[in-house]
Amino acid sequence: MKNPAVLIINANRSEMETLAKELEEEGYVTVGASSLEEIDNAIEGEESIKLALLDLAGFDDSIWERCDRLHEAKIPFIAIAPQRSPGIQRDSMKHGANGLLVKPLGIKELIEHIHAALGD
Numbered sequence: 001m002k003n004p005a006v007l008i009i010n011a012n013r014s015e016m017e018t019l020a021k022e023l024e025e026e027g028y029v030t031v032g033a034s035s036l037e038e039i040d041n042a043i044e045g046e047e048s049i050k051l052a053l054l055d056l057a058g059f060d061d062s063i064w065e066r067c068d069r070l071h072e073a074k075i076p077f078i079a080i081a082p083q084r085s086p087g088i089q090r091d092s093m094k095h096g097a098n099g100l101l102v103k104p105l106g107i108k109e110l111i112e113h114i115h116a117a118l119g120d
Helices: 013-025 036-045 063-072 086-094 107-118
Strands: 005-009 029-033 049-055 077-081 099-102
Touching: 005 013, 013 029, 013 049, 029 036, 036 063, 049 063, 049 107, 063 077, 077 086, 077 107, 086 099, 099 107
Parallel strands: 005 029, 005 049, 049 077, 077 099
Antiparallel strands: none
């Protein structure tokens, strides 16, 4: 069975493309978004997205509105932070995150979290 689509949200397009390549090698279909507008378009127009990976770095506080929109659209998401912070963890959970990971990420660890978030 083909893995569901994963929305990769990262303000750094190069990091987004690297992660997309790694996930595609694991059999995932990916959709990328590196701006607030691209996030909005992906949430509105992509019914096949079953999970989002959201790197918080590079976005201002308006990213929390997008988190709320993901939650309202019933798209589970995992927040990714550049460092461990109780404030970021609290805000991530308050806005519907299914988990918070801290960089640097190992692909095996990330895949485990994806499977857990998707319930498979």
